[in-house]
Amino acid sequence: MKRIVYINDESCQDLYCDNRVSNRKYTLLNFLPKNLWEQFRRFMNQYFLLIACLQLWSLITPVNPASTWGPLIIIFAVSATKEAWDDYNRYLSDKQANEKEVWVVKNGVRKHIQAQDICVGNVVWLRENDEVPCDLVLIGTSEPQGTCYVETAALDGETDLKTRVIPPTCVGLDSEQLHRIKGVIECPNPDKDIRRFVANMRLFPPFIDNDICPLTINNTLLQSCYLRNTEWACGVAVYTGNETKLGMSRGIPEPKLTAMDAMIDKLTGAIFLFQIVVVVVLGFAGNVWKDTEARKQWYVKYPEEGPWYELLVIPLRFELLCSIMIPISIKVSLDLMKSLYAKFIDWDEDMFDAETKTPAHAANTAISEDLGQVEYILTDKTGTLTENRMIFKRCCINGIFFGNESGDALEDVELLNAVANNIPHVIRFLTVMTLCNTVIPIKSKSGAISYKAQSQDEDALVKAAAQLHMVLIGKNGNIIVEVFAEINFNGSILQYEVLDILEFTSDRKRMSMVVKDCQTGKIFLLSKGADEAIFPCSNSGQQIRTFMDAVEQYAQLGLRTLCLGWRELKEDEYIEWSHMFKEASSTLVDREWRLAEVCQRLEHDLEILGVTAIEDRLQDGVPETIEILRKAGINFWMLTGDKQSTAIQIALLCNFISSEPKGQLLFINGKTEDEVARSLERVLLTMRITTSEPKELAFVVDGWALEIILKQYKEAFTELAILSRTAICCRVTPSQKAQLVELLKSCDYRTLAIGDGGNDVRMIQQADIGVGISGREGLQAARAADYSIGKFRFLKRLILVHGRYSYNRTAFLSQYSFYKSLLICFIQIIFSFLSGISGTSLFNSVSLMAYNVFYTSIPVLTVVLDKDLSERTVMQHPQILIYCQAGRLLNPSTFAGWFGRSVYHAIVVFLITIHAYADEKSEMEELSMVALSGCIWLQAFVVTLEMNSFTILQILAIWGNFVAFYVINFIVSSIPSAGMYTIMFRLCTQPSYWITMVLIVALGMGPVLALRYFRYTYRPSAINILQQAERSRGPIYSLGMLESQLKSVEKDVASLSINQPKSRSSVYEPLLSDSPTATRRSIGPSAFDFFQSMPSRISSSYMRNCKDN
Amino acid sequence: MNSKAGSTFGSDGATDSSAARRNSKKPKYSKFTQQELPACKPLLTPGIVISTFALIGIIFIPIGLASLSASEHVVELVDRYDADCVPQHLRDDKLAFIQNSQTNKTCTRRLIVPKQMSSPIQVYYQLDNFYQNHRRYVKSRSDKQLKSKSSERETKTCEPEGTTGDGLAIVPCGLIAWSLFNDTYSFSANSKSLQVNKKDIAWQSDKKHKFGSDVYPKNFQSGGLIGGASLNASIPLSEQEDLIVWMRTAALPTFRKLYGRIEVDLEANEEITVVIQNNYNTYSFGGKKKLVLSTTSWIGGKNNFLGVAYLTVGGLCLFLAMGFILLYVFKPRTLGDPSYLSWNRNAAGYSN
DSSP states (O other), rough: OEEEEEETTTTOOSOOOOOOOOOOOOOOTTHHHHHHHHHHHHHHHHHHHHHHHTTTOTTTTTSSSSHHHHHHHHHHHHHHHHHHHHHHHHHHHHHHTTEEOOOOOTTEEEEEEEGGOOOOEEEEEETTTOBSSSSSEEEEETTSSSEEEEEEEEHHHHSSSSEEOOOOTTTTOHHHHHHHEEEEEEEEOOOTTTTTTOOOEEOOTSSSSSOOOOGGGGGGTTTTOOEESSEEEEEEEEEEEGGSHHHHHHOOOOOOOOHHHHHHHHHHHHHHHHHHHHHHHHHHHHHHIIIIIIIOOOOOOOOSSSOTHHHHHHHHHHHHHHGGGTTTTTTHHHHHHHHHHHHHHHHHHHGOOOTTTTTOOETTTTTTHHHOOOOOEEEOOOOTEEEEEEEEEEEEETEEEEEETSSSSSHHHHHHHOOOOTHHHHHHHHHHHHHHHOOOEETTTSSSSEEEEEEHHHHHHHHHHHHHHHEEEEEESSSOOOOEEEEETTTEEEEEEEEEEOOTTTTTTTTEEEEEETTTTTTEEEEEOOOOGGGGOOOTTTTOHHHHHHHHHHTTTEEEEEEEEEEEEHHHHHHHHHHHHHHHHHHHHHHHHHHHHHHHHSSSEEEEEEEEEEEEEOOTTTTHHHHHHHHHHOOOEEEEESSSHHHHHHHHHSSSSOTTTTTTEEEEEOOSSHHHHHHHHHHHOOOHTTTTOEEEEEEEEEEEHHHHHHHHHHHHHHHHHHOOOEEEEEEEHHHHHHHHHHHHTTOOEEEEEEEOOGHHHHHHHSSSSEEEEEEETHHHHHHHEEEEESSHHHHIIIIIIIHHHHHHHHHHHHHHHHHHHHHHHHHHHHHHHHTTTTTOOOOOOHHHHHIIIIITTTHHGGGGOSSSHHHHHOOOOGGGGHHHHHSSSSSSHHHHHHHHHHHHHHHHHHHHHHHHHHHGOOOOOOOOHHHHHHHHHHHHHHHHHSSSSSHHHHHHHHHHHHHHHHHHHHHTTOOOGGGGTHHHHHHHHHHHHOOOOOOOOHHHHHHHHHHHHHHHSSOHHHHHHHHHHHHHOOOOOOOHHHHHHHHHHHHHHHHHHHHSSSGGGOSSSSSSSOHHHHHHHHHHHHHHSOOOOOOOOOHHHHHHHHHOO | OOHHHHHTSSSSSHHHHHHHHHHSSSOOTTTTTTTTOEEEEEOOOOHHHHHHHHHHHHHHHHHHHHHHHHHHSOEEEEEETTTTOOOGGGGGGHHHHHHOTSOOOEEEEEEEEOOOSSSSSEEEEEEESSSSHHHHHOOOOOOOHHHHHHGOOOOGGGGSBBTTTTSOOOOOOHHHHTTOOOOOOEEEEEEEOOOOOOOOOOOOOIIIIIIOOOOOOSTTTTTSSSSSSOOOOSSSSOOOOOHHHHOOBBOOOOOEEEEEOOOSOTTTTOEEEEEEEEEOOOOTTTTTEEEEOOOTTTTSSOHHHHHHHHHHHHHHHHHHHHHHHHHHHOOEEEEEEEGGGGTTTTTGGGGO
16 A cells, blocks of 8 residues: 655565556547447447348348438548547647656656656656656755745646645755665555655664655645745656646546436427337238238339348338438537537636636536526535635624724724733734735735735735734744744844744644744744634633634624734743654654644643734625526525624625525524434424425524434435525535535526535535536636636526526427427328338438438527517516426427427328329429428528527528528439439429428428417416517516616625614624614515516425426 | 637637736637627518518419410320220229230230320320339339349349249349339331430430449249239330339329330321230229320429429419508508517406
């Protein structure tokens, strides 16, 4: 389970793979078989191959085999070419990476070699701005303190610079020594965790001693990072090629299947069964007819004794005749449409975030329809709903509140006075704010100081302290060994030596620092963390009541709180602890746990200095977005790692939940299993009782209770999940987020998870649709997601516009594809009754192929531009989404409608044709062309009637195709050997041909139009009503104005709510009566829903009903 | 590139294009990419729908009347002779009668012309229950062989009538040619013989391009089982018009094929005598044989279907239009009335 790496040892390098990176799926040799194999794993392709093979048997084939082989080969060629092109591009980029020149030490000399030849154990030299070619353990840098900076954007998307340090044992080696360094690194086998590296290093004599030196992720340079602000660095290759952390985390994600795809597959299966039935029945009838009638037909010359397979011949012929029931073009058309949907998302200007300059992006091109069918949105809070731009707003120092009046502590005169007067508490408070963090100050040449922070909170604190005249001006030295932090306070420079950092983990929820005041030599422990992590460590003598109140009060305002504390350490206490700490930090097993335990020993008896409150503002448009999406019948769950009160406050602010009396919050809490169980039972009971009432219920659960619930009371919780439209889950871990998604998915809901940080990645990957916000916490979430957008508010456009249109368009395209295939197939079937059930094809091969591949496939592709309702109407009436959500446009009953239409049209076309072309006109080629033209005429009108809007492209495609049909057939008719020589010319000169066509269209479309009109006028669906409303009267309200109006109201209220805490005291607590947000909600709906209506309150049970319909 | 796009589509001129230049990630603006192409959105308003139906009705009825009258003007004389042309004493076993080459198959029929028929009068034979579209039958031909002399041996598709027992290629091969219709008719009116013109009964295109002028019948009907007519081996296929007509297979089991044309007018109540050589076997499968004399019109032969269908559809459309008007008058509905929206109604009343 371990990997032993010998540094600079040429002898044992073959143990591990070389550094050749390969992302390729295929090689030149295996491309054809492998690609074919992959394509044939799809059922549809197997089916078509079988049909195509059967067609090679001339005894049974009704048409030329080319009519199936042609499209099949085209389809295969198209997808194979796409694969090959992608793979070729991967090959090119691999090649570029593999052949990059790097400096590597070979036999004590630095040489230029290609990156692919790096072996494990090699010492690799990098210069500034070089890309790291493989995973390295840093052993030397140009900086005397042994640090270097890397940019890890390619790895985790975080754009800030990270500091990497050389392990202590390598400190002080000069570059000559680094060439000759020998040693051994003991590290775990390759894994994909980019935040973890637990290893040991021992150098061989003559390099220092043979002490074991622990290595962490801070000592590594990972593949694909860039070296920045450092002249050179060198490191030992530990993982190479595809075994690097990046290489291991690569992987092809499981393809997601949309609900629509599943439905289409189901329908395909049903059609397949239907086809089997038809084949069996007709085959049987055909055999009977053959034995009774055909033998009398002397001119057919049936032999008395047939071969053994004779009974199979007719059924197989019918199988081939009916094989077109499953349209071969549907997959290609759908793929084409889907990639266009994705492109429309990428291109959408309205989803371009001008602030961060990020366009929306659809990484997964196959699931746009699912966006329109979302039922649950699970959202992260920080960075997703909020801006994740932290601003220090208030604080409470030693029981005194600052910033309550003005809303900004930095402008609070009292605080400024206190700072000016050197009030000791305040100074200490500021010192902790400034020092207790991992912020790296970077001095630019002009002398201005900028901060690089991994945590937005820390950044906010340091910046705030700087404004209060305590400026962190520099940190020198190795982070682990010794750091001198310099603080400029009111002009005087204070120096501290950082002795140890007790790092922040999400379990500990606090971080501490041991520093030594260089002036006095005193040692201090500085701590900061969440209230529940700090208060238990407080000095038992101290009154922490005021601080708890402060935390409570700030949380109600939706502010993020941190508590600061400190303690003076005795010299010997520190030294004793320091040994334990060192020991713990070099263990290989359970290092994190042991470290936490050791840290615990120091973090006690803290003197609580105060509480900071940081504001994380809501993103623009979040409340409206949530309001609209909730109206659209989408349920929201908020999953956050934040604490309950902050979460509830944010939820209120962004219309997530309504206050009393419209809404009610139900809490599930408790420390023990019994308490949780009882609480859950109670909530469930309330939920059941109130489902009929027009009341919005939401439950709140925290991570601890959730843990118990998910383990033991899953069923009850599932019921609760079904009943409740809204839920707030606070203090949840990334894996719990994923579990909740899984739970909702298991109830057959379509889930969309949206988040911005690394902790949301699992949930995003788990959900049916993952949406990442390319935000300030890096791009990790955006990379893992199917869609990435710049701001939360774009979600409404993504779902209501793109998702909805995609759903509608695919619903039409897929059903139409089946309809047109069934139509031609039914004509063949009816014809077979007039041709002695012998399996004669009415149409010739060319026409059949062209019908499927051109005439009926191309015009309908323009449905990609079809809009049933304008975007604005959809935004005004988001409720319309229910049609997509509940799958009303593509389900067995709508499909039955199309099926019936195809039967009806087949009958119309066939009967009219054989009656108009009876007797002396019943020539095979003419009659078949008349029937085909009839189908083409009908298609043009069907597509026209079903489309809702016509752009020039659609009109061109529909009628251009119509003209093209005649042009193509004129051309084919002038080729003597083509099997329909002169037919089209003859037909076009006959008045009866045109009269027949018009009759077919009138009889075929008349009832459809009448029925449609009747339903449209007297039984209109909501879509119809809105179509009528928007088209007959034009836009009734100019929503744009309303929206901006609303926004300004929103802003006023938002600032109001922050600024006036006094009016708020009555707000909080479960029964959220009189919340100021209530006033806003009453403004919201009335302004939004322009038909003076009450906001939607489709209860969840009602939702279920709709779904069932 | 972006600036170009900006100015091409010219949404906001200079500001737009400079903004685009600053940041290349911004999506290119065009009406297509933004799905904003101008579109017309027709609405199924009562006005449009009712007038559509009314219009269809108004247009269809005259067309229907015209077709019907054209069809009515066609004079058609149909005579089924398959049953009557079997001598009385042989009617119990018609099959034996037809298969016996010794029996006299001549049969005389007298027809009365119902109305005045003006030339040219088409002479058709009509077969019922004859499956020229049967899969075994329809495929049993070789177009290559018919076309050119050099492809004489391309008889693979002709099975089971490809070659004689000795393996010699049959020209023309295949079941279709083999079963060539062989009843013949000769007409006389008022004891004066009526000439039947059998030239140009086939399609010109077939004669020119599908049947070779250098291909002569060979080994035809020389096998043990004689199917239908035999061909004069000295006339090339392109001149064998009966064969060409026969080989245009019919799509339906009931069909008429052109036998010839009578190029004189026939007066009403004139009696025509037809001498039929009743050779063709339809008795084994109970098919009917009919002789048809018919004039033509612009719509073709006598076929009331189109006229009746047009009148029916036109009538129905007018009826629908009336219905919709009545519905509109008695039960008016405001289009796009938002109060019909389900979420604006009481939730309870929702059913769909």
